[in-house]
Amino acid sequence: MNAPITLLTLLETLPGSYAGPARPDEAPYGLVGVGEGALAAAIAQTLIASSLTRGGTQFVLGSPDASALATDYADLAVVAGANARRVATGGTPEEIDVLVPGGPLATYHFAQFVAHASGHSDEAAAADALLADLAARCAPHVTENNPARDLAWSLWGRTPLLLAAPEAEALPHAWQHLLARTGKTLSIPVLGDPLPFVTGAFEAQHEKGDAKVALILGDADDTLLLAREILESRIDEIIHVPYPDGAVGYPAALALWYFGAWVAAYLAERYGQQPGDLPVLGRAQGVMSGEDRAQARLAAPRDDLRRTNVLKDWADDQDVDDVELDEDEDDRDEE
Template identity: 75%
Template sequence: MSDSTPDHAAEFHAASGGLLRLLSALPGSYDGPQTPEAAPYGLVGVGEGTLAAHLLQALALPSLTRAGTQFVLGSPDVAAAATDYADLSEVAGATARRISTGGRPGEIDVLVPGGPLSTYHFAQAVAYASGHADEAAQADAALAALALRCAPNVEENNPARDLAWSLWGRTPLLLAASDADALPHAWQQLLARTGKTLAVPLLGDLLPLVSGAFDARHEQGDAKVALILGDTDPSLLLAREVLDSRIDEIIHVPAPDGAQGYPAALALWYFGAWVAAYLAERYGAEPADPAVLARAQATLSGEGGSEDGGDLRLTAPRDDLRRTRVDDAGPDWADARDEDDEDDLDDPDDREED
């Protein structure tokens, strides 16, 4: 064994433990604005905000509105697209509310932490701002209950660890009811980004997919496990019957404690984050974002700015649980930050790793 092995093991356990601690502390950590904005509401997500916008469809928010408030969720790597959506909504007559993990101060209304756990902060910000405070509180309660069951100190009957063991060495197939396709989207992202595992979402009309996908090569069903996420419907139950004779195992992952709607969607995303973290641990892989992802996002966002500070940008450290900063949009925001926010400036050397 090489001399570097102990250091590598220590780095792995530090990275894994850091994410698990963040997951444990996540429920209730949103402390941004909770006052509803003017109705009606529209919601668009790009970049890091895409998944949160998809999960928030459980609140029946339309994509675009010509009045009231248009929420635009984004990140620095897709700043141009977010700006276009905000400008179009304001031309149409709505007020744009821009929620982002970073960018120019005048283009951000709410700054949230970056990284894979940003989905929680994006989602809760919109839930409160769209008048769904009760659902946001229910979601936090569901997450808190899950945290108690999935925490690293729970060694027996830990549902996240047990499911990670079932996924280890297999290719997950992700299924959900036709009105809940945000769940396969969420789990595919989590299992890839955190769990370092490719999962295959089965979307659309399930019966043609599951009835024909393995007929030409039956061995393709080996080492496959299907995860049925959330509530079932008649089509999903029939698809389960068909798959039962074609793949190794089928596991139903229901919403915890009978949760429904948005709380159920966010809770299932949170449970998937725990499963992904434990799966990475089982593979001996770091659950942190790969360096190539950070470099790609930095390249797309044009990080660096000018040396004279003429291109000032803000960012929240990745996977940090510092509270959301909210102020009137505009250059004065940058001047009003306190000393604790100095390292929030978008200097790649100052950004915390996962």
């Protein structure tokens, strides 16, 4: 009997698994991502600035839960004079030009499509080489000096703060997504100028700095170095997570996303959680994709969250004597 395929298995075999088109489309290029494609579009901004183009090829990355928005973007591009290429994890055949695997690792397939289709196959190959090296060092059978396991241990029981230089703001977004979806962990991305955040966030409640760890993702500029110095007196620990092997550009960004996926998977493992998607995510995405809403109704083990009719419920809780007293008072008011 075959062993079940786990997320860790998929992560180990991910490098080089892209099997989509590799021929460049017509330039110039525009790039928009929605739904499952939003994160890949952010990472691929090192290749193509996110924009709508009036000619050439418009790449629209999406998924069934955001198909209406993807259709709008594609229609706008066609009206403007571009050729729309819709890449999605699912939907109707007329809505898809390229189908990519869905799930938490869809970002890889989306991003590698953009790299190949925009004439950056060399960068796609460089990214796969970096991912393959990380897979060899982060795989489950590596029990000593496994950087992903070691970082997951440092994050265990803590709330990560995620920081990056302005040109790499896709990385805090990516790691927040990975730590939540795969690692089942809350993290806080610090976007924009980090100095107001690091100087003020812990002043009124110093204890909020307990059990916090800051991750500086990618290259640290002068502002991040100063932010690190300030945070050293306010939170538990600051960890720099550099690009693998000094890489730059698109390969570096995709590799650091991939490393974050490994860290998130091992963090879920430490918490005794499954790193795969929760059923409620599938149901929520089903609702947004237009599936039968009665069948896709969400349910959670928590108190009833419907709005309470305050006046009615207070009256129901009153003692009979209280109700009679209220009625007597009403009679006196009428007199």
